[in-house]
Amino acid sequence: MTSPKKLPRPSLRPTRTRRPDTDMPDVPFSCPCGEIKGTLHGATPTSGNHVRCYCSACRAAVLYTTGVDVEDRGVELYQTTPDKISFEQGQENLAVFSFSPKKLLRYRASCCGAPLFTMLPTPKFALAGVMTDLLADKTAIGPVAMEAFVPQPDGSSKHTSVVRLYGGTMWRALVARITGRWKQTPFFDIATGKPVAEIYVPTPEERARLPL
């Protein structure tokens, strides 16, 4: 008895439902004075996290760079990976400061002083926060989806939607690490692992005026 002739098996591969990143909206951004211009690629409510952060360091960073105290209103960021950010002009105007050398790096505009991006101190953990006020069109990223360090009546703080806040961020950073996309960053010199500008640490006198 001969075995039946093998029929071609139907493909079990699921049909692709997610559009590639290239189809996702590109949103222009610029610093307030217009010297720095660039594009946030793949800006959607689900390809990044639209966060409002109430932590004292974010409040202090805005006060330090702009002189404006956001008080209890928080600071809005869109968390994505650095490879989704590109510059058309003014990249040389990026300045970097940090309240502590091992803490979050904060990129600001040397032209007009404005806060622009937050970055972890190593490019290997691909996480970038974009100040949403820079975006030409905020509707692409949807409304704030989660809040971080929300002050509680007892003086503590909590995050809303913690799983998405850290889960999505960690996952995207991990994928960027595995695929090598972490090396596509305009914020670091990959050869040295150092930021593109010297990290300035505010002096004790400057810090004393901030709510840190």
Ligand SMILES: [Zn+2]
């Ligand atoms: Zn914060």
Ligand SMILES: [Zn+2]
């Ligand atoms: Zn500027």
